[in-house]
Amino acid sequence: MRTELEELVGLVADPKPEVRGIAAEHLVPYSISQPGIFKVDKLGPVKNLKLLVRDHPKIAEHIVTILINLSADREVLESLATDDKFLSEVFRQVVNPSEPNANLLSMLLANLAKWDSLKRVLELKQSPPEELKSNDMIMNQLLDLFVKGADGTYNKNADFDHLAYLFADLTKHAEVRHHFVRKQDYDGVIPLTKLKVFTEHKSDVRRKGVASTIKNVAFDVPSHPLFMSEDDIDILPYILLPIMGNEEYDEEDSMAMLPDLQLLAPDKQRDTDPAIIQTHVETLLLLTSSREARERMREVKVYPLIRETHLRVQNEGIQEACERLVQVLMREEEQPNPEAPVKELTNGDGEEDDDEDVVEV
Structure with a gap:
């Protein structure tokens, strides 16, 4: 005999919308406390939930929330992330400028990126909304959505902050990293430059996801000249500013720093999240794989900045990362040996950043 809870799960697929709505609303807490009830009959309830993401917006709100928690x-997670028809519907809805559940759909996508096969998003296409002014690649649409949706002018119901976690997980894969550093034909922009401007954004979620994405893309060693070039990605000011406070530096050091780092306001504060600071320092460490980058960092006085961060932020992870970076920047360079093999970055030099744990609502 079915329990009352099992019967409630079955009512999610009821033909009457009022019944579906009440059932879905009451099932939200159980998607965290008793997720097993949705896995009976070979994930039969999950199959129903996937179909209902296109239901009436209020019902769909509860449905997507349940799927976020169940993922x-x-x-x-595998059932959701490998279902092309379901993904197609989620991608179609999230870019809709009038979609009321766009933020929840962004959270769901962030969780789905935990499944490695979602990297195939690079191959997926759909017609973009005219308002988005993107091309037909879904990856580029998501990037443009993240940028244009940040201030609520694209969709008044959403800020799309959680797409930053999606990008962070996707860039664990080499093919996605390659996409993020290649200028796109439709707008002439390198995708990573669309994200770098958010390293000091007010949203903790957006800053953390962007910081992890930048670090992960930095594992693409051949792209490091683009990272350092002022005419391409020009990443240094965007990862140095968040780790700077209002410290005063010697005039000589200050004048040699990047222009964006000079004459900061007296109330300038470094990022309040230690994890973000550590991520940025680790990105700098990854970029020191080339002599040109090391010399550039010395030239613009990265060492004094890292020294002050190490002194003022009492966090073991940050201090260890700072010490490793200082060791690289302060050592003397050996004369180049043209016959020496090129050192490749491996996981021994650092690990790709995941986004945060699976999002629950």
């Missing part, structure tokens, strides 16, 4: 389960 913490690997079996459910």
Whole structure:
């Protein structure tokens, strides 16, 4: 005999919208406390939930919330992330400028990126809304959505901050990293430059996801000249500013720093999240793989900045990362040996950043 809770799960697929709505609303807490009830009959309830993301917006709000929570389960995650028809509907809805559940859909996508096969988003296409002014690649649409939706002018119901976590997980894959450093034909822009401007954004979620994305893309060693070039990605000011406070530096050091780092306001504060600061320092460490980058960092006085960060932020992870970076910047360069093999970055030099744990609502 079915329990009352099992019967409630079954009512999610009821033909009457009022019944579906009440059932979905009451099932939201159980998607965290008793996720197993949605996995009966070979994930039958999950199959119904996937169809209902296109239901009436209020019902869909509860449905997507349930799916966000259930995606913490690997079996459910696989069912969602490998279903092309379901993904197509989620991608179609999230870019719709009038979609009321766009933020929830962004959270769901961030969780789905935990499944490695979602990297195939690079191959997926759909017609973009005219308001988005993007091309037909879904990856580029998501990037443009993240930028244009930040201030609520694209969709008044959403800020799309959680797409930053999506990008962070996707850039664990080499092919996605390559995309982020290649100028796109439709707008002539390198995708990573669209994200770098958010390293000091007010949203903790957006800053953290962007910081992790930048670090992950920095594992693409051949792109490091683009990272350092002022005419291309020009990443240094965007990862140095968040780790700077209002410290005063010797005039000689200050004048040699990047222009964006000079004459900062007296109330300038470094990022309040230690994890973000550590991520940026680790990105700098990754970029020191080339002599040109090391010399550039010395030239613009990165060492004094890192020294002050190490002194003022009492966090073991940050201090360890700062010490490793200082060791690289302060050592003397050996004369180049043209016959010496080129050192490749490996996981011994650092690990790609995941976004945060699976989002729950």
